Amino acid sequence: DAGITQSPRHKVTETGTPVTLRCHQTENHRYMYWYRQDPGHGLRLIHYSYGVKDTDKGEVSDGYSVSRSKTEDFLLTLESATSSQTSVYFCAITPGQSSYEQYFGPGTRLTVT
Amino acid sequence: QKEVEQDPGPLSVPEGAIVSLNCTYSNSAFQYFMWYRQYSRKGPELLMYTYSSGNKEDGRFTAQVDKSSKYISLFIRDSQPSDSATYLCAMRGDSWGKFQFGAGTQVVVTP
Numbered sequence: 001d002a003g004i005t006q007s008p009r010h011k012v013t014e015t016g017t018p019v020t021l022r023c024h025q026t027e028n029h030r031y032m033y034w035y036r037q038d039p040g041h042g043l044r045l046i047h048y049s050y051g052v053k054d055t056d057k058g059e060v061s062d063g064y065s066v067s068r069s070k071t072e073d074f075l076l077t078l079e080s081a082t083s084s085q086t087s088v089y090f091c092a093i094t095p096g097q098s099s100y101e102q103y104f105g106p107g108t109r110l111t112v113t
Numbered sequence: 114q115k116e117v118e119q120d121p122g123p124l125s126v127p128e129g130a131i132v133s134l135n136c137t138y139s140n141s142a143f144q145y146f147m148w149y150r151q152y153s154r155k156g157p158e159l160l161m162y163t164y165s166s167g168n169k170e171d172g173r174f175t176a177q178v179d180k181s182s183k184y185i186s187l188f189i190r191d192s193q194p195s196d197s198a199t200y201l202c203a204m205r206g207d208s209w210g211k212f213q214f215g216a217g218t219q220v221v222v223t224p
Contacts (some may be wrong), residue, residue, distance in 0.1 A: 043203075044214075102212060
């Protein structure tokens with residue numbers, strides 16, 4: 001399972017509150033990603049990271065920020081949660097720069113009421 | 114228009130039948146083509162990958178890529194109820210960066 005954990009696994013929050021999701025990996029991989037998965041849209045990239053403090057935006061980054069202060073942790077923050085951010089969030093890692101492989105965490109199911 | 118198009122299904126087949134899945138894409142820079150399997154309430158897991166055009170076989174699974182038509186396929190032979198899942202195609206170019214996913218096709222194999 002590539003040593004990826006996500007926390008929390010489930011969360012219900014109210015509109016307007018900040019939320020932080022955590023992705024933790026144990027194998028010192030450099031490349032990490034945050035995706036959201038919604039019916040009819042598949043997996044859409046929110047942000048990704050290519051090293052400590054090195055991050056970049058994906059296709060659906062509005063309303064989200066990330067931080068990576070340690071190799072093993074990649075945090076996703078919803079600054080002010082909205083109902084449109086109700087989704088399943090997946091963290092993923094890629095073992096190397098040229099790798100075609102992505103390994104996913106178990107996901108976090110977030111509901112914004 | 115999405116860069117990667119995939120029929121969401123559901124695709125229902127009887128046990129033992131061949132399952133045929135496909136994706137079309139628009140970006141000619143894609144070089145790596147992957148298929149992921151995702152069981153309900155789980156993360157996607159890499160099933161197969163192909164680099165550039167051609168076929169690749171792994172047990173009951175065959176992946177095909179036709180870059181001239183911008184079309185990829187996954188075939189599952191002798192399908193089993195345990196193959197019931199959502200199958201996602203994914204692609205990326207040669208340089209490191211983003212992976213592009215299809216929306217996923219739900220497959221149901223009935224005993």
